[in-house]
Amino acid sequence: MQLIIRLIISTIAVLVTDLLLPGVHADDFVTGLMVAVVLGLLNAFLKPLLILLTLPVTLLTMGLFLLVINAGLVLLAARIVPGFVVESFWWALGFSLLLSVVQGFLQGLDKPKPQGPPQY
Numbered sequence: 001m002q003l004i005i006r007l008i009i010s011t012i013a014v015l016v017t018d019l020l021l022p023g024v025h026a027d028d029f030v031t032g033l034m035v036a037v038v039l040g041l042l043n044a045f046l047k048p049l050l051i052l053l054t055l056p057v058t059l060l061t062m063g064l065f066l067l068v069i070n071a072g073l074v075l076l077a078a079r080i081v082p083g084f085v086v087e088s089f090w091w092a093l094g095f096s097l098l099l100s101v102v103q104g105f106l107q108g109l110d111k112p113k114p115q116g117p118p119q120y
């Protein structure tokens with residue numbers, strides 16, 4: 001059940017980010033769902049390998065190269081998913097940054113509220 005909730009949150013985050021950025025286009029809810037699934041799979045399987053292969057560059061840039069990896073994964077997802085278009089590398093970079101913010105906000109809404117008096 002938690003996986004389905006996270007998938008729906010990711011899909012909504014993709015669609016909201018699509019609305020906020022004019023250089024990124026997702027056709028409909030199904031396309032957003034496919035983008036969420038593909039990005040999840042790419043982040044789970046390909047991203048660790050890319051991080052390992054680019055470790056010297058990532059260390060040299062103090063981790064900023066991870067932004068390039070994220071943008072590259074968004075561009076790869078745009079090539080895989082029909083109906084999802086990212087116009088350039090910079091839009092992919094903005095999409096990955098804004099997607100992280102929107103996903104974090106939406107997942108924060110999903111957290112259960114603590115019951116009882118506050119713990120200090």
